[in-house]
Amino acid sequence: MWWHQHNLCFRHPVEEDYSGDLEEKVATIAETDESAESEGVIDSHKRREILSRRPSYRKILNELSSDVPGVPKIEEEKSEEEGTPPNIATMAVPTSIYQTSTGQYTATGDMPTYQIRAPTTALPQGVVMAASPGSLHSPQQLAEEATRKRELRLMKNREAAKECRRRKKEYVKCLESRVAVLEVQNKKLIEELETLKDICSPKTD
């Protein structure tokens, strides 16, 4: 059985969409919603501890597709999406440094300016390999290196989040179409059963 215990209650109003319901529908899982009352009681931190992970959408869908011929596989990348040219990556270099609980970061004070349109597997290599740790000397250089690494990490994660959301949408669409197919199938089987009943049952008149 699937990961159906995941997120039965703690639905984020927007991002946490209804895919869980679809999963239940497809798998015909008996719902145990006694925990619905506890919504809002458990804080976010505890929530994360409770929630169990499930496989990635790509994995799930690919497994689905191997089981069911009609189910499409999630593609690795759609670089031609929206018709925008790939491999455009511009980043503003932050100037000021601030301290957070997780480390020393920098900021410009306004929103970071970036425009990225590159496949996740083809990140700007020039940026990645720009400086090796051995070539750093002054604290300023170290700070710049840390900043550069952080910006790179954020950029990668931004793209990863986009891709993840795209996959999730695709996954939900797939589930929806699967629900439709199964409903039709179910209807047909019920009709067939009724027909067979009529044929097999002896007339008593």
Next chain:
DNA sequence: CATGCCCATCGTCAGGTGTA
């Protein structure tokens, strides 16, 4: 027109998962 509500989307963080 101003305000409030709802929804979609985005960027980020944190932590789980996969793999070399």
Next chain:
DNA sequence: TACACCTGACGATGGGCATG
């Protein structure tokens, strides 16, 4: 085991719509 990747959660933002 370190590292990269993936994804749930959260807050911010902006657009659309209804209402006063």
